[in-house]
Amino acid sequence: MRTFLKVVGFSFCVILFYALYASYGIPQVKPEAPPVEEKLNLGSMTMDQFIALGDKIFNGKGTCTLCHNPVGGRAPILDSVASMAMEHLKDPRYKGKAKTSEEYIKESMVIPSAFVVAGFGVKGTNDTESPMPNVTTGAIGLNEAEVDAVIAYLQKKAGQEVTVKIPTGAPAGKDEKAAETAPASPAKKPEELVAKLGCGVCHKIAGQPGVLGPDLTKIGAARKEDYIRRAVLDPDADIAKQCPTGPCLPGVMPKDYKDKMTAGEFEMLVKFMANSK
Ligand code: HEC
Ligand code: HEC
The missing domain is CATH 1.10.760.10 (Cytochrome c-like domain)
Known part of the structure; x- marks a missing residue:
C-alpha cells in the first residue's frame, strides 16, 4: 500500500510539474502577442498597469463604450462617475447597499437597477429599471478582477483616489488571453x-x-x-x-x-x- 501511495504521489508531482511548465515555462513565440505575463500575474502588477487593464476592458471586451459614449446619448458619460457617486448615494431614489464610491460603481455594474440615472431607465418603469446588463454575466461576463480594474480606471479618470486593491493571485484576464492569442475563426452558428x-x-x-x-x-x-x-x-x-x-x-x-x-x-x-x- 505504501509503495502504491508513493507511486501515486510521484506521478502526481510529475504531472503537476509538466502542467505548470506547459502553462508558465514555455516562452511565448508569437512576436505580436501582447505582454500576457503581467495579466496572468496580478501580484506583480503596478497600479498603473491595473488601471491600463481597466481602460482596455472598458473600451473593449467590457462593451461599455457601446452605450457609454458621447454619440448615442442613451447612457450617461462616465468620466466623472466616481465623483458623482456620493451624490447618487444621497438621492432618495437610491435603493442599493453601497457606502463608498468604489462600492457604488461596482453595484452599478452588477445590479444596474439599484440606482437608475434620471431619464435613462427602461421606458414605462419611471426610472426604476436600468437597460444596462449585469456585466459579470452573459455575453460580457467580466470576472471580479476585471470589474475592479474598470473601477480603478473610472476612479483615476475622475481624478479621484483609486481605492480598489489589485487582487493577488486571481487568474484575471484568462479569457482575454485566450481571445488575443487564438486566431479569430469565423463563427459557425x-x-x-x-x-x-x-x-x-x-x-x-x-x-x-x-x-x-x-x-x-x-x-x-x-x-x-x-x-x-x-x-x-x-x-x-x-x-x-x-x-x-x-x-x-x-x-x-x-x-x-x-x-x-x-x-x-x-x-x-x-x-x-x-x-x-
Ligand atoms: C446596453 C448599454 C450599456 C452597456 C453595455 C453598459 N452600460 Fe452602464 N449604463 C447604461 C445606462 C443606460 C445607464 C444609466 C441607467 C442606470 O443608472 O443604470 C448606465 C449606468 C452606469 C453606471 C452608473 C452611472 C451613474 O452616474 O450613476 C455605471 C458606473 C456604469 N453604467 C458602468 C458601466 C460599465 C463599466 C460598463 C462596461 C463594463 C457598462 N456600464 C456597460 C447602459 C449600459
Ligand atoms: C449599442 C446598442 C446596439 C448594439 C450593440 C446593436 N444595436 Fe441594433 N439597434 C440599436 C438601436 C438603438 C436601434 C434602433 C435605431 C435604429 O434603427 O438604428 C437598432 C436597430 C437595429 C435593427 C433594425 C430594427 C428595425 O426594426 O428597424 C437591426 C436589424 C439591428 N439593430 C441589428 C443589430 C445586430 C445584428 C447587432 C449586432 C451585430 C446590433 N443590432 C447591435 C442598438 C444597438
Missing part, C-alpha cells in the same frame, strides 16, 4: 456570432436580453431581408420608431459591424434575423 459581436447587449436576440434597441426575436415578420441587411450595414439609414427604452435614437447602434464580420458571417446573421418570426 448565428448564436455564436451574435454573442461575439455583442448585439445582445442592446437587443433581445438569440437568447440574449438587451433592451436598448428593438426586440429582434420576430423581426423577420416585420421587416424584409433587404431592410435587415441595410440596418446592420448602415444603422442610421432607417431609424426604428419604438425601442423598449423609449423612441429609438440614431447613433446608438455601432456603425462598424461591416468591418467586424466576414461576408459569410454577415449572410448567416441576416438570414437568421429574416427567419426569426
